[in-house]
Amino acid sequence: MLPEGFVKKYQQLLGAEAPAFFESFQQPRHKGFRINPLKPNPTEVALDLSRPVPYAKWGYYGAVNGRQVDHQAGYVYSQEPSAMYVAAIAAPQPGERVLDLCAAPGGKTTYLASFMQQQGLLVSNEIMPKRARILAENVERFGIQNAVILNESPAHLAPRFPAFFDTILVDAPCSGEGMFRKDPAAQAYWTPDYPAKCATRQREIMTEALKMVRPGGHLVYSTCTFSPEEDEQMMAWVLANYPEFRLQPIKRYPGMTAGRPDWADGNPELAQAVRLFPHHIDGEGHFMALLQRAATAEVPVTKPKKKAKKGKQPRRKTLPDQDQVALWQAFEKNNLNCTLNGDLVVFGDQLYLSPETLDLTQLKVVRPGLHLGTLKRQRFEPSYALALALKATAARHHLALSAADYRAYVHGDTFKTVETGKHWVLLTYQAKTVGFGKLVNGTVKNFFPKGLRFEAAE
Numbered sequence: 001m002l003p004e005g006f007v008k009k010y011q012q013l014l015g016a017e018a019p020a021f022f023e024s025f026q027q028p029r030h031k032g033f034r035i036n037p038l039k040p041n042p043t044e045v046a047l048d049l050s051r052p053v054p055y056a057k058w059g060y061y062g063a064v065n066g067r068q069v070d071h072q073a074g075y076v077y078s079q080e081p082s083a084m085y086v087a088a089i090a091a092p093q094p095g096e097r098v099l100d101l102c103a104a105p106g107g108k109t110t111y112l113a114s115f116m117q118q119q120g121l122l123v124s125n126e127i128m129p130k131r132a133r134i135l136a137e138n139v140e141r142f143g144i145q146n147a148v149i150l151n152e153s154p155a156h157l158a159p160r161f162p163a164f165f166d167t168i169l170v171d172a173p174c175s176g177e178g179m180f181r182k183d184p185a186a187q188a189y190w191t192p193d194y195p196a197k198c199a200t201r202q203r204e205i206m207t208e209a210l211k212m213v214r215p216g217g218h219l220v221y222s223t224c225t226f227s228p229e230e231d232e233q234m235m236a237w238v239l240a241n242y243p244e245f246r247l248q249p250i251k252r253y254p255g256m257t258a259g260r261p262d263w264a265d266g267n268p269e270l271a272q273a274v275r276l277f278p279h280h281i282d283g284e285g286h287f288m289a290l291l292q293r294a295a296t297a298e299v300p301v302t303k304p305k306k307k308a309k310k311g312k313q314p315r316r317k318t319l320p321d322q323d324q325v326a327l328w329q330a331f332e333k334n335n336l337n338c339t340l341n342g343d344l345v346v347f348g349d350q351l352y353l354s355p356e357t358l359d360l361t362q363l364k365v366v367r368p369g370l371h372l373g374t375l376k377r378q379r380f381e382p383s384y385a386l387a388l389a390l391k392a393t394a395a396r397h398h399l400a401l402s403a404a405d406y407r408a409y410v411h412g413d414t415f416k417t418v419e420t421g422k423h424w425v426l427l428t429y430q431a432k433t434v435g436f437g438k439l440v441n442g443t444v445k446n447f448f449p450k451g452l453r454f455e456a457a458e
């Protein structure tokens with residue numbers, strides 16, 4: 001049952017449309033997924049691709065089975081169809097600097113990365129530590145090479161990246177009215193003053209996010225809620241307080257409706273925003289707006305940091321030493337056919353490849369780039385993330401698994417093979433890279449991450 005206050009509110013706002021809107025909550029929800037253009041032959045998945053989402057490149061209606069190789073190998077990402085349009089509006093170019101400020105679990109980050117084709121910088125940030133780890137898992141599964149994953153508050157990020165990003169996505173935490181069908185708990189949580197509370201937090205987030213957009217750059221703001229307080233009124237607040245930002249038109253596909261100036265301060269510019277209502281479109285519902293910062297906007301000068309006294313400059317702890325570089329290079333030479341681009345960065349005994357030289361000191365870093373692997377005393381152990389970022393042909397040794405071997409592998413078991421020798425093997429199943437194993441005299445030792453092990457579907 002929809003909350004009483006919710007029904008009253010939308011009866012008033014939607015008038016004659018309200019019954020159709022309420023009725024949509026009785027219908028089954030719409031599921032969707034995107035295929036991953038970063039992988040070789042991305043359409044070779046065991047899923048029905050006959051129903052594309054008209055407004056979302058790589059998007060389809062349908063459900064994904066999380067126990068199948070298409071999911072495990074990062075060939076598909078489950079995403080509710082209306083949510084897909086957010087990153088499709090942002091559509092960053094390869095080479096751009098992009099920030100996804102509220103990024104977990106990664107639906108929009110993985111979509112942004114699809115556009116970027118591994119070029120440029122994608123900073124994916126999530127404030128909640130647990131959710132940031134899930135974000136990292138999804139980024140790795142998708143095989144993204146140019147992402148830096150942070151676990152920061154917007155207030156801590158803004159002074160570090162003033163006017164830095166070409167594109168910023170703020171998929172704001174919201175009252176989640178568009179989640180009512182998927183998650184009945186969202187209904188129980190709802191109270192008439194909840195949207196206003198969420199709006200306060202959204203203004204705090206936007207205050208920081210806007211500082212990080214470069215002159216001429218864009219910010220996409222989105223919520224999965226219908227409440228004007230969090231949607232048009234948020235954008236009205238931005239336009240009134242930040243005159244260097246203007247709303248830009250967004251293409252409206254059939255079923256999408258214009259933002260409602262009459263639900264805010266009447267500013268006609270608000271009609272540039274887009275609403276996806278569940279009674280008009282096959283999706284759960286979303287609001288999205290595209291802001292652009294004037295190319296001529298003046299950027300406040302930030303004070304340069306005090307330099308450490310001569311001789312006291314701490315050595316950047318993240319630069320690998322010669323021995324560590326040598327271990328990686330030996331692994332690369334003996335095992336890979338490709339060269340990976342970026343800066344080598346070391347955190348403890350973990351080696352990463354960073355897409356851009358960034359000063360990440362005093363930031364909570366989940367991944368400073370692509371995780372390459374672990375530096376052991378005399379050897380290098382490649383990571384699962386590296387395997388999923390590689391094409392099978394990028395490795396010197398690869399091994400195609402049978403269905404039984406694949407099941408054993410994702411379950412965490414060792415298995416036998418007729419191959420001989422002692423070296424790393426990049427494992428594939430149905431021509432999809434699924435992880436590394438170590439071949440030792442006919443046995444493949446299992447390196448599938450413990451926390452991800454599962455029973456594969458038959």
Ligand SMILES: C[S@@+](CC[C@H](N)C(=O)[O-])C[C@H]1O[C@@H](n2cnc3c(N)ncnc32)[C@H](O)[C@@H]1O
Pocket residue numbers: 101102103104105106107108109126127128131153154171172173174201205
């Ligand atoms: C709508 S969800 C993001 C969904 C994500 N963009 C996706 O597509 O998978 C909003 C996220 O904002 C995070 N969040 C909550 N409070 C926040 C705050 N004060 N500042 C920034 N992010 C916050 C939540 O933890 C949540 O992961």
